[in-house]
Amino acid sequence: MKTQWHFKDLILKEIKKNGGWVNAHAHADRAFTINPETLDIYRKHSLEEKWDLVDVVKKDASVTDYYDRICKAIEVLLAQGVTVLGSFIDVDPVCEDRAIRGAIKARERYKNDMTIRFANQTLKGVIEPEARKWFDVAAAMVDIIGGLPRRDERDYGKGSEHMDILLESGKKYGKMVHVHVDQFNTPEDTETELLCDKTIEHGMIGRVVAIHGISIATHPKAYREMVYKKMKKAGVMMISCPIAWIDSPRNETSMPFHNALTPIDELVPRGITVALGTDNICDYMVPFCDGDMWQELSLLMTGCRYPEIDEVVKIATINGRKVLGLTE
C-alpha cells in the first residue's frame, strides 16, 4: 500500500514541537452566549448594531457567570493543546468590571495549564465620559491595552482620538496595545495605515498589534504595499481571525479579488509578524466558530492560498507568544 498523507497530522506535530497552539485573540467573556432563539440577532443585524445588542448577555451577568463562560472556553482550548491564550474582556458601563474579575479568577484556576493574557475591549468607545471612566479602570487591570476605534469613529468621528487614548495609556503603563482595525472588508477602511502612523507618533514602535486587517486586501496593490512598508517601519504586528470575517456579507462594491481574510500571503513574505486567533466563540458576533484552532488555521491557509508549512506553524505558535509580549 502507498503511504498515505494528511497535512493536519504533520502540522499538529510541528505545533506541539513548538510549544503548542497559541490563540492570540478571543472574547472568552462572551463565549457560548448565543442560542437558537437569539440566532436572529446574528441573522438580521450588522456588527455595529451588535456592539449594543450584545448588552443583553452582559447587563445581568454576574462575576460567576463570566467566570463560567471563560472556564468553558479555556476547557475547549485546553482539549486541543492550546498552551497560551490572549483574550479581550469587556470592561464598559454595561458590564463594569464584572467580566474582568471573572476572567482573573478563571486565569488563577488554570494557571498551571495555560498562560493567559487579558486585554480590555472598548465596545462602548473611550470618548463618552462613562465609557472613558471604565477604560481607565481597565487599563490598570489588564496586561494589554485593547481598543476598537471604529466605535468612536461611528459615534463621534473620533477614531483617531480613540487610537491616541489607547497609545497614551499603553505608554503610561508600559503595556502593549492591541487594536481591532480594518474589519469591514471595504476600501473605505484605512485604519491599519492610521494605526501605523499613530504608533510612530506616540513612540510605540514594536509594541502595537493590529487585529483583522481584512480591508487591506480591498485596496489596489500600490496602497497595500505602502501599508506593508508602514507596518514594517512601525513594527506593527497582525492577528488574523479567519472564521470571524469569512461571513462578510455579499455586496456590489468592486474591488481587487480576494477572500475576506487577512492577506497573510502578502504580510508574511514582507517580514510582518502574523499570529492566529479564534476571535468570538459561539456568540452574537460569530455563532458558528466553536474555538477550533485547526479549523481556523486550515481556513487561513486555504483562503489565502498559502501552503508554507513552516510559516503557518510559526503563526500558530511562536508568533502568538510574540504578539502577546511573552517573547521578544
Ligand SMILES: [Zn+2]
Ligand atoms: Zn475581536
